[in-house]
Amino acid sequence: MKTELCKRLGIDVPIFAFSHCRDVVAAVSRAGGLGVLGAVAYSPAQLELELKWIDEHTDGKPYGVDTVIPAKYIGKGEGGYSKEQLEQMITPAHRKWINDLLDKYGVPPLPDEVEHFEGLLGWSEQGGRAHFEVAMSHDIALIANALGPPPEDIISHAHDKGVLVAALCGSVHQALKQKSAGVDIVIASGYEAGGHTGEIASMVLTPQVVDAVAPTPVLAAGGIGSGRQMAAAMALGAQGVWTGSIWLTTQESDAIPALKRKLVAADSTQTVRSRAISGKPARQLVTEYTKAWESEDCPGYLPMPLQFLATADATQRITRHAQSGAEGSDALLGTAVGQVVGQMNAERPVSKVVYDLVEEYVSTIERLKALLDD
Numbered sequence: 001m002k003t004e005l006c007k008r009l010g011i012d013v014p015i016f017a018f019s020h021c022r023d024v025v026a027a028v029s030r031a032g033g034l035g036v037l038g039a040v041a042y043s044p045a046q047l048e049l050e051l052k053w054i055d056e057h058t059d060g061k062p063y064g065v066d067t068v069i070p071a072k073y074i075g076k077g078e079g080g081y082s083k084e085q086l087e088q089m090i091t092p093a094h095r096k097w098i099n100d101l102l103d104k105y106g107v108p109p110l111p112d113e114v115e116h117f118e119g120l121l122g123w124s125e126q127g128g129r130a131h132f133e134v135a136m137s138h139d140i141a142l143i144a145n146a147l148g149p150p151p152e153d154i155i156s157h158a159h160d161k162g163v164l165v166a167a168l169c170g171s172v173h174q175a176l177k178q179k180s181a182g183v184d185i186v187i188a189s190g191y192e193a194g195g196h197t198g199e200i201a202s203m204v205l206t207p208q209v210v211d212a213v214a215p216t217p218v219l220a221a222g223g224i225g226s227g228r229q230m231a232a233a234m235a236l237g238a239q240g241v242w243t244g245s246i247w248l249t250t251q252e253s254d255a256i257p258a259l260k261r262k263l264v265a266a267d268s269t270q271t272v273r274s275r276a277i278s279g280k281p282a283r284q285l286v287t288e289y290t291k292a293w294e295s296e297d298c299p300g301y302l303p304m305p306l307q308f309l310a311t312a313d314a315t316q317r318i319t320r321h322a323q324s325g326a327e328g329s330d331a332l333l334g335t336a337v338g339q340v341v342g343q344m345n346a347e348r349p350v351s352k353v354v355y356d357l358v359e360e361y362v363s364t365i366e367r368l369k370a371l372l373d374d
């Protein structure tokens with residue numbers, strides 16, 4: 001099942017795993033796929049520590065890093081705004097509404113001794129570039145970028161170091177932009193995917209992108225959680241699958257137990273494409289939080305990066321409260337996740353998820369081959 005891309009990257013199976021959790025990334029790479037660490041949640045110093053840890057836990061197997069350098073956000077092209085300037089753009093009405101919502105659900109403020117989550121790490125060119133610099137100081141095999149083509153100098157710097165560059169897209173138009181920017185791999189992310197995603201379903205998007213950017217290799221993303229779905233993606237012309245959601249409920253995942261329980265219990269109707277996380281549409285679990293952002297009394301979503309900045313403390317408070325285990329304490333707790341959540345019905349080790357994908361992929365191909373023989 002090795003594709004050309006597997007050979008270029010030195011991996012055994014064309015399974016790419018996006019995760020913010022270093023344990024998941026290292027375990028996928030050890031299992032023969034390519035783990036890719038999402039950098040957006042880390043400061044450059046934290047990212048350095050995570051990558052150092054991954055270097056020590058991948059048994060020399062390749063891994064990648066994912067940055068977010070958005071094509072469009074507040075301050076882009078104006079040299080960017082300082083965090084203080086951005087804080088001032090968040091209206092008092094928004095701050096009050098968010099606080100009132102958390103009060104309504106009994107979510108306590110953060111204790112004084114708790115360090116506040118830094119709300120403006122990625123989501124801007126400066127943030128993404130800082131992550132890129134750290135990533136390049138490690139022996140990574142792949143750098144991926146979300147929400148736009150990476151800037152030209154980043155692509156050439158990566159190429160100079162022999163690092164392949166990938167970028168996510170949600171339409172043929174975006175895919176062609178990525179290709180002309182010089183990326184090596186286009187990741188076609190369908191409507192059903194977890195996180196930022198467009199409006200075209202994978203079944204339609206993947207073959208269109210494959211044809212539009214050929215011979216540039218394409219990875220299919222969105223809704224892939226089984227070997228049958230992987231076989232379908234490969235049949236559509238993809239050279240591999242780029243997955244995110246399925247790793248959230250693995251044993252290695254650092255998602256808190258309350259969140260894993262909610263994900264395991266959720267079916268595929270319980271996600272929504274909402275601006276609640278970042279200000280741009282991202283698929284996530286339906287919760288009282290996502291519903292509140294759609295309610296009549298809500299002052300409305302803020303543009304990137306203000307939405308994330310305005311809600312960073314709230315997210316931290318919601319997670320801490322859910323960890324208390326008190327009745328109803330998980331009402332607002334959610335995460336980016338795709339429609340494939342309906343298949344995430346048990347917690348499994350990463351190696352078993354990889355094994356199950358491969359095993360079902362092989363039996364699917366054999367079943368289809370047998371149809372030809374009949």
Ligand SMILES: Cc1cc2nc3c(=O)[nH]c(=O)nc-3n(C[C@H](O)[C@H](O)[C@H](O)COP(=O)(O)O)c2cc1C
Pocket residue numbers: 018038039040066067068145146168189192193194195196221222223224242243244245246335336337338339340
């Ligand atoms: C919890 C979560 C966080 C994500 N964060 C990012 C991110 O920071 N950068 C990125 O490129 N993609 C991000 N994604 C999207 C994934 O890279 C991937 O495209 C997507 O999960 C594939 O669809 P699937 O969830 O159906 O597997 C995220 C996905 C999830 C589930």
